[in-house]
Amino acid sequence: MNGIDPYDYWTLKTIKRIMGKSPWISLSSRELGEKLSMSQQSASRIILKLIDKGFLQRKIQDRRQNISITDAGLDILFSEMNDLASVLEIEKTLEIHGNVISGLGEGRYYISRKSYIIQFQEKLGFIPFLGTLNIKIDPENEGKLRRLRNSKGIHIDGFVTDDRTFGSVKAFLGNIGGLECAAILPERSVYSDVLEIISPFYLREKLKLSDGVGISLVVNI
Numbered sequence: 001m002n003g004i005d006p007y008d009y010w011t012l013k014t015i016k017r018i019m020g021k022s023p024w025i026s027l028s029s030r031e032l033g034e035k036l037s038m039s040q041q042s043a044s045r046i047i048l049k050l051i052d053k054g055f056l057q058r059k060i061q062d063r064r065q066n067i068s069i070t071d072a073g074l075d076i077l078f079s080e081m082n083d084l085a086s087v088l089e090i091e092k093t094l095e096i097h098g099n100v101i102s103g104l105g106e107g108r109y110y111i112s113r114k115s116y117i118i119q120f121q122e123k124l125g126f127i128p129f130l131g132t133l134n135i136k137i138d139p140e141n142e143g144k145l146r147r148l149r150n151s152k153g154i155h156i157d158g159f160v161t162d163d164r165t166f167g168s169v170k171a172f173l174g175n176i177g178g179l180e181c182a183a184i185l186p187e188r189s190v191y192s193d194v195l196e197i198i199s200p201f202y203l204r205e206k207l208k209l210s211d212g213v214g215i216s217l218v219v220n221i
Helices: 006-019 028-037 039-054 071-087 106-110 115-124 141-150
Strands: 055-063 064-069 093-101 133-137 154-156 168-178 177-184 194-198 214-220
Touching: 006 028, 006 039, 006 064, 006 071, 028 039, 028 194, 039 055, 064 133, 064 168, 071 141, 093 141, 106 115, 106 194, 115 168, 133 141, 141 177, 177 214
Parallel strands: none
Antiparallel strands: 055 064, 093 133, 093 214, 133 194, 154 168, 168 177, 168 214, 177 194
């Protein structure tokens, strides 16, 4: 289970169920132990282990223990969700909503590298327009974005040139407004609420998009 002890996973899931949408909760080891049907001492040990592994954060306020699940901890839960979806053959498409924003112009530079372009054509089936469409994801779609980030995707190899290293990325085929596209994400963990989209079309022009316009992206995971 993603390199984590099953009981640790169960503890994370239980804490998330208690938290709901709250970023932090006040939760004692005794209270958690009751939820997990174990002793206070055992619950305390698991909490400390999950903190040490970087899956939980803790702070003490007014003699109360406050706990939050880190991005790494949430990744564990969403990875397991994707595994279950695959096993149960649940439909694996996501519709993600957001707003168009301007990027810094770096997308054009990166995707114009020959080694990327060759792989895009071979693995995605198209040569992209030299530029990316940037979408700032709506906050209520954060769970869908995190699920996407923890999906396998289509692997695009990184490479090294004379002056720098270009990292590997993963791509997810999909469509915007009925037009073929792919969301691309770095394979190393980077937390951002902005998705970069490539397409054989100049999407801004084709769909008459401007900054601030709401848009929906449908991707296969």
